[in-house]
Amino acid sequence: MQPKGDRTVTDTPAPKRRRDAQATRARILKAAVVEFARHGFAGARGDRVAVRARSSERMVYYYFGSKGGLFRAALESVYTALRDAERSVRLDPNDPMKALHQFCRFVWSYYADHPEFISLLNTENLHQARHLRKSGVLGELVSPVVGMLSQMLADGERAGVFRRGIDPIELYVSIAGLGYFCLSNRHTLSMVLGRDVAAPAALHRYWDEAARMVVQYVSADDSPPIDGKTAAASRLLPDRL
Amino acid sequence: MQPKGDRTVTDTPAPKRRRDAQATRARILKAAVVEFARHGFAGARGDRVAVRARSSERMVYYYFGSKGGLFRAALESVYTALRDAERSVRLDPNDPMKALHQFCRFVWSYYADHPEFISLLNTENLHQARHLRKSGVLGELVSPVVGMLSQMLADGERAGVFRRGIDPIELYVSIAGLGYFCLSNRHTLSMVLGRDVAAPAALHRYWDEAARMVVQYVSADDSPPIDGKTAAASRLLPDRL
Amino acid sequence: MQPKGDRTVTDTPAPKRRRDAQATRARILKAAVVEFARHGFAGARGDRVAVRARSSERMVYYYFGSKGGLFRAALESVYTALRDAERSVRLDPNDPMKALHQFCRFVWSYYADHPEFISLLNTENLHQARHLRKSGVLGELVSPVVGMLSQMLADGERAGVFRRGIDPIELYVSIAGLGYFCLSNRHTLSMVLGRDVAAPAALHRYWDEAARMVVQYVSADDSPPIDGKTAAASRLLPDRL
Amino acid sequence: MQPKGDRTVTDTPAPKRRRDAQATRARILKAAVVEFARHGFAGARGDRVAVRARSSERMVYYYFGSKGGLFRAALESVYTALRDAERSVRLDPNDPMKALHQFCRFVWSYYADHPEFISLLNTENLHQARHLRKSGVLGELVSPVVGMLSQMLADGERAGVFRRGIDPIELYVSIAGLGYFCLSNRHTLSMVLGRDVAAPAALHRYWDEAARMVVQYVSADDSPPIDGKTAAASRLLPDRL
DNA sequence: CATGAATGAGGTTTCATTCAT
């Protein structure tokens, strides 16, 4: 159903129609990202997408087949964008602590700069990653950041600045969570706490503290953080999932 | 269709009708929480709520007026439940460090035990807290946890186990974020990281690490977390908000 | 279904409950007149009636059985009020011309003072007098004005001030129509003519002219109004009904 | 379901689809006029319109957006029809009296021939011309009849057959009211007067009398219509508006 | 006499999608 490119080897300048078509498709996709980010999957409206893309509802179906297809495409597009950004991050290879710091900043500002990414993720999680599961691009999506963190942790250990035994995935989830939550839940937090935790200034102050948290966590100088008894006691809390 | 009272022989004067009404309302509300948690606001269906509540769609409107009203009630109910739980938390008043640990565990297991709370929050944030804003109960909702944390921090400072200058709200947001993210984003994370970070065992391991993070962060033994140069360098990343 | 009075002969002071009941019924009826006048039959809402009557929707059904019953009662009440007014009109028995004038003024100001009457009539005509037909009070409703006009015309003829051969019903319809139309159609006329023909001042000027019309029409000095040819010609217009 | 074009052999290039669309729209509009005329705005039912138009309820919304939009279109259509008719009236330019007579006949038979027009007007007045106010076509709707009457009055004055000082709008309202009322209120009048004043024969007799009324009113031979005393006396009636 | 709770049926409107050039 999608007009899959079947251009031959001869590199004649692309016919105008073709370029327009691609441009239309791109406009629709961009509009879809905005629409899904604003209204979620069920709340998104085809006609609003069409208007925003300066196209017609009919074209949306022409290019993407269905609402689900459009959402999948939108999701893939924001994931691809994230991965491109991740790949272009340059972490200081000689100073693991500085690299960690850079990593945190990258993740956190990416979230801050891409609210549509956060919203699409939330929506996709509401749907239990149904669309992602169907995505063919998924294979390529496995995040490069885990590899990056592993490398960084290994470097740091070797250099004696990081302690050993840190799980890169857990570290990644911690870092992401520290940055994600106050942006994702900005509106309810503002209501409940009576203060906008995602206002630019507040955010930067918060990031400084969060960075401190992460850095101390990985640092070599380990005082045993929790005495056994306390940990055991807290485990007695019901852990129903 | 409604379970008509089952009054015993003992002539308790409890007004039967009244009880049924309250029960019906409560069943609908509970069903609504489930439905909104599963499908978000726009995706929720009135008839599914009615069926689950063993009532009729009409009754939903009889008690809650509109879909928006129902959502607001559902949101209020999960917030109220959280606040009740928060109020009933007992933190060790003589051991601030232990108290902090208990606090983290409380928050994190509350999230783990109440996926519907997470989902409703996400949905409400998608709608920019529109329903919460209209809620009359909002006033009472201002979380008691900030007060609790403030107290705890003050106690810890006095006891010399916590360092000074920690903002209770920032601390709260950090703790919450650490626990929230891997539950809220469980499905996409599983896809992208290739591992279920919210599986019970993984979760407990993660919580131990996260607790370590928090504890170290508040601890008195301060090694300056970030040297100025590193911080400055990382600031050069674009921080567009 | 209506609580029909069955008071005995003994004239004990009416029990309070009874009086309240009558008062409630009266309030509901009054509220119904307003509601039906504002919104027509289909547009009228039981709950608005209840609120306006400071009663409950349930009471509306208790006293009037159905929406149709309520409308019928409302209609009867405005007709009864009109008839009471008609009966209390005093026309100068010695000066037919003056009496005619008084009659016109009475009709016209009654319409102007009772917009709810006009509206209910329009609504009832939309329904082809269905409710009026069912009304038991209809028998008493036959308007006394035709008799009054007949008398007046006879008096005037005898006195030589009125010409003969005037049909009282046609005269009544003419007078009513002259006053009714610009009130009934006030809003559309204002739009189409660009002037509020029912503003108080305009109305009084108009009534003076209308009165002149009526008076000249009945006056004895008859110049044959239309020459036969013209009348015949105008008859050629299609008179499809 | 739609009558698919019946193109003949002659290859007229008329776009088939287009024609169907227009035809469907027109059928719906016509059905709407009937439905609103019969049941008023609130009483009108979308499904009845759809059935009568041999279309679907969905199409009603496709073309007219909402019930209100459909009503507005219906109203505009009957107003446009009236205006077209008004524009095509030919009044004798050399005989003002005859022209006046023709005018009356035109207005009155138009009302008689278009009961749906009367009903829609009544409904629109119930709604205080809300729909008309929103109509873009309103600008063109300003009735040409006032101009026609002004011209006629001027001609008649010059010719000495009409007296001077007659307001064309008041005259128009009088004429319209004389014809409108007995049609608009036919059903209640029949009940109350015990005679069908809008039966064809009765109507024609009545129109002759009404024409006489109008003609005498404008005629040059002025006997002072009301002596001051009578007028003053009648003014004493309460004129509360 | 009075009333809070309940409701079946149906109203208007929207949604995602397909038809037919």
Place this chain on the structure above:
DNA sequence: GATGAATGAAACCTCATTCAT
């Protein structure tokens, strides 16, 4: 390749009314 017309199904919500004390 692109598009205007069409639509079945179902969503949210309302209405007039009755139940059961």
